[in-house]
Amino acid sequence: MSTGNYDSLVYRKHTTRSEADKAINSLKGILQGIKLDGEVNASEVKELQGWCTKHHDLVNRNPFKELMLLINEAVNEDANRPELMEDLVWLCQQYEHNSVFYDAATADLQILQGICHGVLADGMITDKEVEELDKWLDGHAHLDTYYPYDEVSSLITSVLSDGKVDEQERKRLMAYFNEFAKLTDKELSRKISSEIAEIKISGICTSNPDIHFDGRTFCFTGLFQRATRKEIETQVAKLGGLISGSVTKSTDYLIVGDSGNPCWAFACYGRKVEKAISMRKEGYRISLVHEYDFWDVVEDMH
Template sequence: MSELSQKELEVFTSKARADKAINSLKGILLGINLDKQINEKEINELKKWVENHYSLIDRNPFKEFMTIISETVSNNISATETIEDLFWLCQKYENDNYYYNAVTTDLQTLQGICHGILADGIINEKEVRDLEKWLEQNTHLSTYYPYDEIRSLMLSIISDGIIEEEEILILKAYLNQFVNIESKEIAKQIDKETANINISGHCTSDPNIEFDGKTFCVTGILKSGNRSELESLISDLGGIPTKTVSKKTDYLIVGDNGNPAWAFACYGRKVEKALEMRKSGHQICLVHEFDFMDVVEDFK
């Protein structure tokens, strides 16, 4: 691409890039402030993040962001006050027309929240519980990546009311997939701490399933019957059963494997393919067998 056309492209996409950056920054601020304790590492991560978006400096409110963060670091202004000022700027910017739709905006905010939580390399119990509250308040993101994956993992963590260190490490490893930590020191620390954590996918929690004209595929060993019976049930309800996962697949039903967290590392190519499709933006919904049967009962 020529230098001129590259510049033209940057001008053409500047609004979209600015909106995405603001959505992410809003999430980062929310994530940093979840535990109401803001430290120097988190402020430094904010500073590095804004510096890496310097190309947007001519678009409001990035000039204000840079000024506020620079003054905080140089003049020892309260970190809490800084977060409040920055968040106010984000909300002010939201009054303009957004390039992205509401779902995309909220997904970008979610990614920012994950970034904010990991900004200092530490996840505490309050951050875990407040993240779960945010997820619960934004169930309109169900079926979208990575909302389903994060929410299902969160539900498995808090299901017994006790948040253990091993669960914190799993969450840290999982969120690290969606975040690009600017501080090399903290990024290296997180990678080291989670090096031995095995991350596997998770099914949609509380899925909203439609049958009429929708395509279903089944994988894994079922406990509620055999595949033929399940496929016949899908057909009776107006769905279309298939043997393979493709871009036309709306739902992949994952057979129960006895794991309450619904992890499916033991399953093969269908789940792996579905996960890769979700990461690339396809809205295939992974549904646990028992959740699917609950929905079927409701239909009956």
């Protein structure tokens, strides 16, 4: 055996458990996402097959072989798909008792990404799916300072603010979910990419942000409507916050100026925002906060 192969085996021994736990959390989310509208169609089952292919290396690890057998059965038994879905969810839940690799928040975030994947699995986002996802988010508010929960929550809150989901909002949701819920169905993925080609999403401000000032680092970007950049920095310093001219690993909040942009709830553009989003995807806890929400928090403190 070569040294390279040996090192690979040693590495896999330590990583297989994390891969298995992440795969199960992803599947749980995909199943929940598929079930949100109460229907299971052929495209959604095909995406489950894609999950099997992607995680084939884990087939000899409990309970993956049984999960994959159930998914293959769902392909052929379309009349029994709803029941098979319940069996899959149940089997995932049995695995939970032995799953300790990830903390609860990380596991829930993996499930959330899976839910978005499941919603996107048939290339459509229905009103019912948006409403049911909103309920799931409400029940997991402990994730409100984590990416991507805060951004998904902000999007859903904005979409449902007028009580309806129009086609442009539907496309924005699809574009956002497509950012991190990568479909295994390449043909469907190309179709979605074509439909959302004109939608640009760079970053999304957190709705109802939880802001603390003492010892926290603030950075600013954009044009501010309510006060000058200097006045805002002075206010932050008075409350015990630190000021940074650029987004770094120590940045806690990036305050985004309104700039007269009517789409701020969906997209904030700029170099600092792009860097913050990139760092958030790497796991850094940087919150994007709209200037109106920033001032609401400041006023509540007086």
